[in-house]
Amino acid sequence: MKFFVDTAEISEIAELKDLGLVDGVTTNPSLIMKSGRDILEVTKEICDLVDGPVSAEVVSLTAEDMIAEGRKLAKIADNICVKVPLTWDGLKACKVLTDEGFKVNVTLCFSANQALLAAKAGATFISPFVGRLDDINIDGMDLIAEIRQIYDNFAFETEILVASVRTVNHVTQSAIIGADVVTVPPAVLKKLVEHPLTANGLEGFMKDWAKTGQNIL
Numbered sequence: 001m002k003f004f005v006d007t008a009e010i011s012e013i014a015e016l017k018d019l020g021l022v023d024g025v026t027t028n029p030s031l032i033m034k035s036g037r038d039i040l041e042v043t044k045e046i047c048d049l050v051d052g053p054v055s056a057e058v059v060s061l062t063a064e065d066m067i068a069e070g071r072k073l074a075k076i077a078d079n080i081c082v083k084v085p086l087t088w089d090g091l092k093a094c095k096v097l098t099d100e101g102f103k104v105n106v107t108l109c110f111s112a113n114q115a116l117l118a119a120k121a122g123a124t125f126i127s128p129f130v131g132r133l134d135d136i137n138i139d140g141m142d143l144i145a146e147i148r149q150i151y152d153n154f155a156f157e158t159e160i161l162v163a164s165v166r167t168v169n170h171v172t173q174s175a176i177i178g179a180d181v182v183t184v185p186p187a188v189l190k191k192l193v194e195h196p197l198t199a200n201g202l203e204g205f206m207k208d209w210a211k212t213g214q215n216i217l
C-alpha cells in the first residue's frame with residue numbers, strides 16, 4: 001500500500017520524505033488556504049520535492065473550466081495529478097484529461113456508484129472520504145471494502161486512494177481491505193509508530209542496560 005501525505009506544508013513533507021514515507025502528496029483548496037501559499041508556487045515546490053504523484057485540485061464547477069485549469073496545473077510538473085470533484089462535470093473533465101494522458105484523481109467520493117462512474121471515466125485514482133462518512137455515522141471503511149470488491153470484479157485499474165483519514169485505524173483497515181493508497185495527514189502518520197508496550201519495553205531495556213555499565217560505541 002502506498003502512503004501519500006495529505007498536506008501542502010513543505011516542511012512536513014520534507015520531514016516524512018527523509019523516512020521514505022512519501023509515495024505521493026494530496027492537496028485540496030482547504031489545505032492550500034491553510035498553507036497561506038500561492039497554489040502554483042507551493043505545488044511546484046512539492047513536485048520538486050517528491051517523485052510520486054502530487055494531486056492539485058481544480059476549483060471551477062464547469063467541465064470546460066475544469067479542463068482548462070487541469071491543463072494549466074499539469075504544466076507545473078510531470079508528476080501532477082489533476083484532482084476533480086465527483087460531479088457530472090468533474091467526470092466529463094476526468095474523461096477528457098485522462099484521454100489527453102494526464103493523471104486524474106476524482107475526489108469527494110461518498111458512494112460505490114460514484115466510484116464506479118469514476119472508474120468508467122478512466123480515473124487514475126478515486127478518493128473516497130472515510131472520515132467525513134464516519135462523521136455522519138456511516139462506516140467509511142465499509143465503502144472502501146465495497147469499492148475494492150467492485151473494482152476487482154471488473155478488473156478496473158483505477159487505484160483506491162483512501163482520503164479524509166483521521167485515525168490510525170483507518171490506515172490499518174485500508175491495508176487489510178487492500179486499498180492501493182492511503183493519504184494521511186502528517187499528525188496521523190506520526191502516530192503509526194506509537195505503542196505503549198514499545199515505550200515501556202524500551203524504558204525497561206534502558207534501565208537494565210545502565211546496570212551493566214557497558215557501552216557499544
Ligand code: E4P
Pocket residue numbers: 006026027028107127129131132163164165183
Ligand atoms: C485528500 O485528498 C482529501 O482532500 C482530504 O483527505 C480531505 O480530508 P478532510 O475530510 O479531513 O478534509
